[in-house]
Structure formats: structure tokens, C-alpha cells
Amino acid sequence: MSKVSLSKDKIKILLLEGVHQSAVETLKRNGYSNIEYLKTSLPESELIERIKHVHFVGIRSRTHLSEAVLNAAEKLVAVGCFCIGTNQVNLEAAKRLGIAVFNAPFSNTRSVAELVLGEILLLLRGIPKRNAMAHRGQWFKSAIGSFEARGKTLGIIGYGHIGTQLGIMAENIGMKVEFYDIEDKLTLGNAQQVQNLTQLLQRADVISLHVPETPQTKNLIGMAEIEVMKQGAILINASRGTVVDIDALAEALQHEKLAGAAIDVFPVEPKSNDEEFTSPLREFDNVILTPHVGGSTQEAQENIGIEVAGKLTKYSDNGSTVTAVNFPEVSLPELSNRSRLLHVHENRPGVLTQINQAFAQHGINIAAQYLQTDDCIGYVVIDVDSDHSEVALKELSAVEGTIRARILH
Numbered sequence: 001m002s003k004v005s006l007s008k009d010k011i012k013i014l015l016l017e018g019v020h021q022s023a024v025e026t027l028k029r030n031g032y033s034n035i036e037y038l039k040t041s042l043p044e045s046e047l048i049e050r051i052k053h054v055h056f057v058g059i060r061s062r063t064h065l066s067e068a069v070l071n072a073a074e075k076l077v078a079v080g081c082f083c084i085g086t087n088q089v090n091l092e093a094a095k096r097l098g099i100a101v102f103n104a105p106f107s108n109t110r111s112v113a114e115l116v117l118g119e120i121l122l123l124l125r126g127i128p129k130r131n132a133m134a135h136r137g138q139w140f141k142s143a144i145g146s147f148e149a150r151g152k153t154l155g156i157i158g159y160g161h162i163g164t165q166l167g168i169m170a171e172n173i174g175m176k177v178e179f180y181d182i183e184d185k186l187t188l189g190n191a192q193q194v195q196n197l198t199q200l201l202q203r204a205d206v207i208s209l210h211v212p213e214t215p216q217t218k219n220l221i222g223m224a225e226i227e228v229m230k231q232g233a234i235l236i237n238a239s240r241g242t243v244v245d246i247d248a249l250a251e252a253l254q255h256e257k258l259a260g261a262a263i264d265v266f267p268v269e270p271k272s273n274d275e276e277f278t279s280p281l282r283e284f285d286n287v288i289l290t291p292h293v294g295g296s297t298q299e300a301q302e303n304i305g306i307e308v309a310g311k312l313t314k315y316s317d318n319g320s321t322v323t324a325v326n327f328p329e330v331s332l333p334e335l336s337n338r339s340r341l342l343h344v345h346e347n348r349p350g351v352l353t354q355i356n357q358a359f360a361q362h363g364i365n366i367a368a369q370y371l372q373t374d375d376c377i378g379y380v381v382i383d384v385d386s387d388h389s390e391v392a393l394k395e396l397s398a399v400e401g402t403i404r405a406r407i408l409h
């Protein structure tokens with residue numbers, strides 16, 4: 001399958017899930033006006049229909065880009081995840097199809113860390129329960145089950161962008177910070193890395209999860225893990241819904257093993273704000289339930305809009321794949337007075353030789369060539385004189401193993 005570069009007004013962009021207007025503004029500022037903007041995600045069958053004619057799609061966490069959807073997306077060049085998590089996209093299928101996927105790895109991390117810090121303070125004081133009772137007209141003025149954060153141990157699971165910021169903020173209010181991560185991490189402040197999860201669970205007054213969704217993090221916290229936590233500990237999950245076994249958590253709350261919890265993400269989340277939220281946790285006053293809003297602040301969404309739209313624009317305009325999550329990363333200078341060919345191919349021996357031989361046969365001079373590969377695909381970018389560009393594209397598209405080829409003038 002190959003593609004010829006289009007004029008910008010023909011490049012069709014579909015933005016879903018109400019991504020911030022800053023994304024639309026960024027795209028428009030860069031000359032992209034053919035934008036369809038929807039406030040919601042779409043069910044798979046509708047998405048399959050809509051995505052057929054789209055060159056770029058922007059999503060958040062609710063849109064599932066399954067293999068079936070990607071297979072239908074004949075024209076799709078890239079996906080922008082206007083969030084951190086990319087588990088909603090079949091990244092391997094996208095890669096095989098030559099579709100680059102970008103995200104915003106930092107822009108909402110501060111927002112998540114701030115929300116979690118607030119939840120720690122509220123849960124340690126037993127506020128969610130007192131609040132719920134007061135709404136029902138009950139007056140529960142008591143220091144029972146109400147504690148300062150100072151001196152308590154916060155156990156962070158996953159010490160990445162969010163975990164580290166949370167650790168620093170928690171230390172600033174006098175908490176002791178320990179963390180567990182599968183990687184050896186540079187510890188910030190006075191935080192301490194512990195060697196295994198059980199150790200962390202046994203020592204912490206509050207456990208907060210900040211890991212990605214992976215096969216290894218599925219039900220990372222289940223019945224057995226909750227069992228080893230301190231009596232009366234608190235559990236916070238603002239990472240992904242698959243990380244905590246919700247039934248096990250509900251049981252632990254029922255038996256008062258845990259004093260409270262804050263859960264922002266769920267194994268199954270409503271597809272829109274009109275759908276009912278169902279969960280066994282709804283019955284517990286001592287659980288803060290939030291509708292996956294850890295990263296939903298004006299500041300974060302605005303920054304994400306600019307960041308991800310900027311990455312899509314750059315990939316469309318000059319071929320740069322820097323920070324793509326499923327693609328070999330190629331950093332490219334601006335294109336001036338030449339044409340640029342972008343070629344995604346299966347990573348097998350001889351592809352580059354074929355390209356160079358074909359170009360030599362047609363007397364096409366290569367002004368610059370950039371190549372990066374991973375175990376599955378190769379991405380080569382070739383700058384040529386514009387006079388030769390159409391022949392070069394034809395030759396490139398005929399190379400065995402070609403997944404996609406496009407041209408920029």
C-alpha cells in the first residue's frame with residue numbers, strides 16, 4: 001500500500017472524545033483545516049465506517065483502536081493519543097500497518113499527582129465517610145479513624161513521572177516515601193526503593209499505584225496483596241482499571257481490612273457521560289470514586305492538545321517520528337528545496353539495498369538518508385531533488401516489503 005502526499009486541505013483529521021480546542025487551534029495554525037471534531041468516542045462498528053477516509057485520528061482513553069478498526073483505516077498515517085496511556089490502541093497492529101502512534105507522556109502527570117495527594121489527606125482523615133454522612137443529615141464529629149499525614153508512610157508502586165512527583169509532594173507534607181518499581185530508579189528527595197512488592201505493602205500506610213497497563217500489572221493488587229497490607233491501610237489507584245481486582249478490594253472494604261480507597265480508573269468504564277457507572281464500590285462511603293479524571297484539568301488538557309497536535313503536524317509535515325511509541329524514532333531537519341520520501345517497510349534483509357539500487361538505476365541522487373529500524377519494521381527517509389521525486393516514489397513503492405510510502409514536497 002502506498003500513498004502520495006496530499007495538499008493540507010485534503011488531509012482529513014478526526015478528533016474524538018472532546019480533546020482540548022488547543023489541538024484544533026494548533027492544527028489550524030499549521031494549515032490543517034479538514035477537521036471533524038466529536039465530543040464522544042465511537043463504538044467499534046461506527047468507528048470502522050468513519051475511520052476509512054481519515055488520515056489522522058486523535059483519541060483519549062475511551063476509544064479502542066483494535067486490529068479490526070486499524071485494518072479498516074486504509075488511509076490512516078498516524079494516531080494521536082491525547083493522554084499518556086496507549087493501551088487502548090493495538091500498537092503492534094498499528095506498527096505492522098505502518099501507522100505511527102504518538103502520545104503526551106508528561107503533560108497531565110502533575111494533575112494526577114495533585115489529585116492523589118488530595119485524596120491521601122482526605123482519606124487519612126476519614127473525610128469521604130464524614131462527607132457522605134453529612135449529606136444524609138448525620139453528624140459524625142469524632143477523631144476516630146482520623147490521622148495526620150505527617151510521619152505516615154506512602155508506598156508508591158511505579159516510580160515514573162507521576163510516582164516521582166507524588167513522592168516529592170508527599171515528603172513536603174512530612175510523609176515518608178518508599179516505592180517499588182521493576183526498574184532501578186534514581187530516588188528523589190529522601191525516598192527509598194524497596195526490593196519487592198510485599199515489603200512495600202507490609203510497610204505502607206497508604207499505597208498508590210502509578211504503573212502502566214501491561215500483562216504484568218493485570219490484577220497486581222488482588223486478594224493476596226491486600227491481605228499483606230497493614231490493617232486500616234488506604235489504597236489509591238489512578239493508573240489503569242485492570243491493575244486492581246475490584247471484587248477483592250470490595251471484600252477488603254466490607255471486612256474493614258482497609259480504611260478507605262480512592263479509585264479513578266475501572267476495569268470497565270462508561271463510554272460516555274450519559275451511561276450509568278456501575279461498580280461494587282458504589283456502596284462504600286469511605287471510597288472516593290472519580291470518573292477517570294486524574295489528568296482532566298484545564299492546564300493538562302490544553303498542554304496535551306498542543307503537544308500531540310504538534311507531533312501529528314510534525315510527522316505529517318516533515319516525517320519526524322521522535323517520541324512515537326510504536327515506531328523507530330527518526331529526528332529530521334526541516335525540508336528545504338527538495339522532496340522527501342518516507343518509506344515504512346518490513347525489517348528484512350536487502351530492503352535498503354533494493355532502494356539504493358533502484359535509485360542508482362534511475363540516476364536519482366540521494367541528498368540525505370535517515371534510517372531507523374526495530375525488530376519488526378524499518379523507517380527510512382530519503383531527501384531527493386524534486387525533479388526525480390515522482391519516479392523515486394514509484395520505485396520505492398515497488399520495493400519488496402514496502403508497507404507504506406509517502407512523499408513530501
Ligand SMILES: NC(=O)C1=CN([C@@H]2O[C@H](COP(=O)(O)OP(=O)(O)OC[C@H]3O[C@@H](n4cnc5c(N)ncnc54)[C@H](O)[C@@H]3O)[C@@H](O)[C@H]2O)C=CC1
Nearest residue numbers: 084085158159160161162181182210211212238239294295
Ligand atoms: N487517571 C488518569 O487520568 C491518568 C492515568 N495515567 C496512568 O498512569 C500510568 C503511569 O503514568 P506515568 O507515571 O506517567 O508513567 P511512567 O511510564 O513515567 O512510569 C511508570 C512506572 O511504572 C514502572 N512499572 C512498570 N511495570 C511495573 C510493575 N509491574 N511493577 C512496578 N513498577 C512497574 C515503570 O518502570 C515506570 O517507572 C500511565 O501508564 C497511565 O496508565 C496517566 C495519566 C492520567
Ligand SMILES: O=C(O)CCC(=O)C(=O)O
Nearest residue numbers: 060061083084085108295
Ligand atoms: O484524559 C484521558 O482521557 C485519559 C487520561 C489517562 O488516563 C492517560 O493520560 O493515560
